[in-house]
Amino acid sequence: MFDAIIIGAGPAGCSAALYLCRGNARVLLLTHGGSSLLQAHTLENYYGLTSVSGSELYQQGLNQVRRLGATVKEEEVLDLSYDGNFILQTNVAAYTGKALIMATGSVRASLPLPGLKELEGKGVSYCAVCDGFFFRKKKVAVLGNGAFALHEAAVLEPLAATTTLLTDGAALPAESKLPGVDKKITALEGTEHLTGVQFADGSRLDVDGLFVALGTADTNALARKLGLVLEKNYLAVDQTMHTNIPGVFAAGDCIGGLNQVATAVGEGAIAGMEALKFIRAQAQHK
Numbered sequence: 499m500f501d502a503i504i505i506g507a508g509p510a511g512c513s514a515a516l517y518l519c520r521g522n523a524r525v526l527l528l529t530h531g532g533s534s535l536l537q538a539h540t541l542e543n544y545y546g547l548t549s550v551s552g553s554e555l556y557q558q559g560l561n562q563v564r565r566l567g568a569t570v571k572e573e574e575v576l577d578l579s580y581d582g583n584f585i586l587q588t589n590v591a592a593y594t595g596k597a598l599i600m601a602t603g604s605v606r607a608s609l610p611l612p613g614l615k616e617l618e619g620k621g622v623s624y625c626a627v628c629d630g631f632f633f634r635k636k637k638v639a640v641l642g643n644g645a646f647a648l649h650e651a652a653v654l655e656p657l658a659a660t661t662t663l664l665t666d667g668a669a670l671p672a673e674s675k676l677p678g679v680d681k682k683i684t685a686l687e688g689t690e691h692l693t694g695v696q697f698a699d700g701s702r703l704d705v706d707g708l709f710v711a712l713g714t715a716d717t718n719a720l721a722r723k724l725g726l727v728l729e730k731n732y733l734a735v736d737q738t739m740h741t742n743i744p745g746v747f748a749a750g751d752c753i754g755g756l757n758q759v760a761t762a763v764g765e766g767a768i769a770g771m772e773a774l775k776f777i778r779a780q781a782q783h784k
């Protein structure tokens with residue numbers, strides 16, 4: 499059991515970890531798919547550093563939190579739940595924590611697919627655990643080809659009549675036993691409700707539900723699993739980084755705003771201190 503689990507090891511996650519570790523908390527940091535910093539060639543606008551490469555700053559942050567005793571694991575978080583503590587399922591193991599900090603970075607672009615936006619909530623979903631029940635004995639498809647897509651498909655398979663993996667042109671995962679289509683998708687069909695998927699070669703597939711699970715489970719996907727409120731695609735927090743769920747805090751690009759290292763570090767520090775207060779208050783009530 500960890501005192502706090504932080505999803506994300508970029509500036510926001512590492513900054514939160516610094517404050518938690520220095521307050522004697524047992525901290526787990528999970529990271530998968532890299533920080534935006536790794537795409538930043540040179541930063542010249544961070545306090546005290548005239549010029550630094552994004553990858554160097556990222557590594558320094560990880561070294562710093564490891565030195566302070568944080569456990570850092572390169573694992574993809576696939577699922578979140580709560581049973582009095584927060585339970586995180588990764589592609590490797592499950593972990594529990596008393597507090598959770600979301601420092602998951604910027605929201606990834608969805609597929610610019612005709613019909614996708616319009617059919618959200620009308621057959622298009624981003625969370626198998628949340629919406630799978632509505633597709634009992636129906637035909638569903640999962641869009642994606644990574645561990646997250648396979649995880650979502652495993653949730654749907656016992657419920658749905660058929661579960662098909664759609665990779666939008668990417669290779670079908672070798673480990674999957676599900677039926678799959680590796681053709682490019684051109685459009686979704688349906689007005690009142692999703693009825694099918696069209697492919698570039700002119701063929702189509704009848705589906706009632708499409709679960710989008712592209713790449714890594716991102717902020718939106720994870721938020722939906724726990725019931726965290728989103729505002730315009732960002733996690734909603736108050737001025738002290740509290741989300742709508744007690745014990746869950748968020749910081750950095752996943753809450754929107756300036757989307758810079760300076761703001762991520764500041765918000766991470768506040769989230770870390772608030773998580774520490776939460777953990778200590780819980781301990782006093784036991």
Ligand SMILES: Cc1cc2nc3c(=O)[nH]c(=O)nc-3n(C[C@H](O)[C@H](O)[C@H](O)COP(=O)(O)OP(=O)(O)OC[C@H]3O[C@@H](n4cnc5c(N)ncnc54)[C@H](O)[C@@H]3O)c2cc1C
Nearest residue numbers: 506507508509510530532533534575603750751757758759
């Ligand atoms: C090209 C480019 C140039 C930039 N230049 C500058 C600049 O000059 N100055 C500046 O201040 N900012 C710059 N930025 C922005 C800056 O990089 C971000 O604001 C900052 O990295 C945000 O920090 P963060 O901790 O919120 O998110 P990130 O650094 O993006 O970290 C997100 C973390 O969440 C993890 N994660 C997400 N989902 C999961 C999951 N399911 N399981 C496990 N881990 C997960 C990722 O692996 C990563 O560790 C630039 C960004 C880009 C892309």
